Amino acid sequence: MSPNAQGLLNESMAWMDTFYDSELGYLYDVEGGAALRHETRSSAWYALGLLARNDSTEAEHIITNIIGAQFKDPSRQWYGDYQKYPEEPEVGTAAYPASIYNSWDPNWRGFIGTMFVVMLEEFSDLISEAVQELMLESLFNATMGDSYRVGGVDDDNLYPSYSNPVRSFPWRDREDSVPCTDPRKALMRAFVSGWTGRRLGDQNMTDAGEHYAQEIVDLFVRHNTLSEFNSGTYTGVSIFGLLLWCKYLPAGDSVMSEYGPKMLRDTWSAVAQLWHPGMRNMAGPWDRAYGYDMNRYVSLMALWMWTLVGKEQSSLIKKPQVMSHSADWAWSPLMAVLADYHATLLPDGLLDSLTRFGGEHTFEAQAYYPPYDYAPRNITTWLSENVTIGAESYKETVIGGPSTSQESFNPTVVQWTTGSEIAFLSLYPTERSLDVQVTPWRLDLSYPEGNASSIFTLVVSAFADGRTVHGWEDVKGISVNVSGNVNATHSLSFAGQMGGRSKPLRDFEYWNFTYVMPDGFRGLPQLSLEFSR
Template sequence: MHLLRTCAALALYGQCAFAGREVVKRNDTESFATDLLHESLEWLDRYYDNERGYLFSLDAAALTHETRASVWYAAGLLARNDADDVEQAVRIVNNVIGGQFKTESEQWFGDYQIYPEEPTVGTEQYPPVIYNSWDPNWRGFIGTTFVVMLEEFPHLIPQDVQSYMLESLYNTTIGDSYRVGGVDDDNLYPAYSNPSIMRAFVSGWVGRRLSDSNMTTAGEAYAKEIIDLFTRDNTLSEFNSGTYAGVSLFALTLWAKYMDEDSLMGQYGGDMIRHTWTSLGELYNANLKNVAGPWDRSYGFDMNKYLSILALQMWTLVGKENAPVNSKPYAMGHKNDFAISPLIAILAPFHNTLVPNTTLSSLLAFPSTHKVTTSAFSPPYDTYPRNITAWLSPNLTIGAESFAENVIGGPAKNPSSFNPAVAQWARQDGSVGWLSLYAQVQELDVTVGEGMLELTYPKGNSSSGFSFLVGTNGWSGKRDVRGWDDVEGVKVNVSGTVDANYTVSFNGMRGGAGETINDFEFWNFTYGMPEGSREIPRVRLDFELA
């Protein structure tokens, strides 16, 4: 394990090998991970404010600054180690820790500022609103980054700064222990995969590093709850998210790489990575460069158009050209996640040894038409595990999940990110068409088969409706869509108990019936039930490539 840690930074520059397998290189001289590291740092360099020792906001918000991206950038600077990179990384770390919340009685103790110019959280003028004025998940994001820096680059960080970082990590671990799902508006349950995996790791790592048995025990206990949920069907509770599966894989890499065999995290981390990539590989369509739905939490409907952390990991595995990443990643939707690239690149030489060969193959070439069935479980929101089915063919994929939940919009309670039924298809210009069911109910039964999708609301009634968000046509396609015949690349036949008449409206950046979702414009096809109907709401869509 310690040999692997030592080699990690060297492997980025093609100077080390792991378990007999050399780091994937491009043109036999430079690895894909190195490509990702340098391209992301060159972009982040443009945002660095040398006067303040922070990154400017990646949203260019009137020259304010941003804390989390600054820390990710600092890790990248240590990996690059060119000119004054180390000096600037140390400045950033000191600045960020200086702004850490230090009042133990406050719910946000041990957390970090979202941006240094913000007012004091908890004042009358700036009240504490979780996930707004303060974000508890930033303890995990920044804490894990500090651990990576201490593990990979201790020879570059002055001893007094290392001590300062360990003090900060101790405080952030204490603060994270305040989090209890369902209390004080917090939603951290073991099923909230990405922050829960980070929480368990930081607690276990800090406990061991500082000989605090309570922290060590707490981390292991929380890890066991996460593992028990995962091993039920070898799936993340936060299933199939282009963004958060990427974060979970990052955090599981920390389990596998930095935790010893006396830790449950060290024992299970590698297998959990393998199983997660196996599932993603089965659901990936290399022709469309997309992971088939359903998606528990998505920040877009086409991975070719929004920047996903999972795509960054694919970049390190098969190269940028073969990954769902635009030639200009910073022009994609949700571009700010490009800032996590240095961490993905630093860990890639180790992480990529855990990716199954079958998955690697599927990232490069679609194998053949196949069906995938699995499940995922997110208590306390699910009354039973969500049952997932996907059908994948070379140019058309359909995926959906049956569920019964006590919320609308999935465990994140967000209909804009919860996509319980999805279809995607190839269009003649090489772009991807897509359709997603907008979540409006707590229960859904689905049937997915060859070219078909059937959806039923078991507790629906005559007031129920099905809203399908359909992506706009390609560059040369029709700008105006009045019905299914105007949708490019696919023919859709709709049947069921719904009224055959439907409405079509547009949600756009500059107008229409409503706003975009995750920066994507779309046409909203809505089906209602016949007036006075007593039938169970059911709709079937049959797809045929045009």
């Protein structure tokens, strides 16, 4: 491995070593607070790291445990999936009802299945024939179970194509219907099906993976962007999925190996324009984020950055385990294993753009995530030395974007340096549609479907020095001038760990500036923010 990849593997494995229960053959839950319960998915990642350290005995111990607890009843919706933790009661019983994404998570077929493929491809010489056979059988069951997934049916949100007979969505009969999918889940689903089908000589399984991959490609090439755009976490998952497409499927015999390299380069080209090396953040907007500053939470993109430009140039601090969302550090072994191959596929000049800010510029793109988007989202981001402003216009079927999460969907993001930290401002989504205009130092927002009851809620940094904010004049590091047809008087509250009107979002404390419309208002609600330093 390169020094960066080796460093990532060594540090992350030293951390996970402290969670390993060698008697049971699982990791304790790396998030903590689980009263010594264990956890399956991070154990699979740890097993890969063990193989990278030539420890096949403990790796096989974990692998056989995970496979032994795999759900094997074909009559169940969760067939082929994996237990979330070994102490878990039987899913689907009266005492423990099946609840998708809670008592069982269909995505774990992909997460653990892809780990098994990487293990078999990279370290088969360390795995016994008997355990390899178990892994292949497990992959067959996971792939068959994954074929049960139909978006809009049984609360599943993985949409393989518009051809499914789902009637509950307004996009069903639109003329511009195209295949649609959650990129991170779909990339893994297509890959595992295509790889397992080839390995086991199952042509139907192979064809299913190829068909699904073609739908993903067709959607991507509309705008050369991932449907879920610019996520510090999930762009990292998508990069992992694309690397699997590129590395482990035969050239000339798969749409995945054909298009994977281009999709990977296009994704990194967008990241390179949005990554701010000085702030060590991806400028907004973020379709789904687990925090407002990558220097304070563990993001998968930071792990990829570590492998490419070193830990010091990433957004990870010296001890990532104390950052928010630290459980994602357990992804590190797979990124370390793939790092050197990954580096061979990157666009020219990428590493320089990840380490040196190239100067003030504006980035524009479109992204499309059916069935939730009525039309492509229009993205504009302006980046300068100390301030970034990014926003997207959208018209969607739900509030909160495709993840239906008001907390993680950040359609408008401003970040700036205060001298000691990265501060932020984000629009908390309360409407299904938004129009934006981003220009240097200015952000204009309007609600095309808004009315007198509309509100603009701005989530603004709490500052490390504990400074109390009484109004915009107390916001550190930047001046904000607010205009528009809103009521000029805003409400202000604090969301704190120990008190305030609200609780933190994604562990981040914040100040809530909310603007309402004046009495008797008619028209389209508009809010403008002008910034200066």
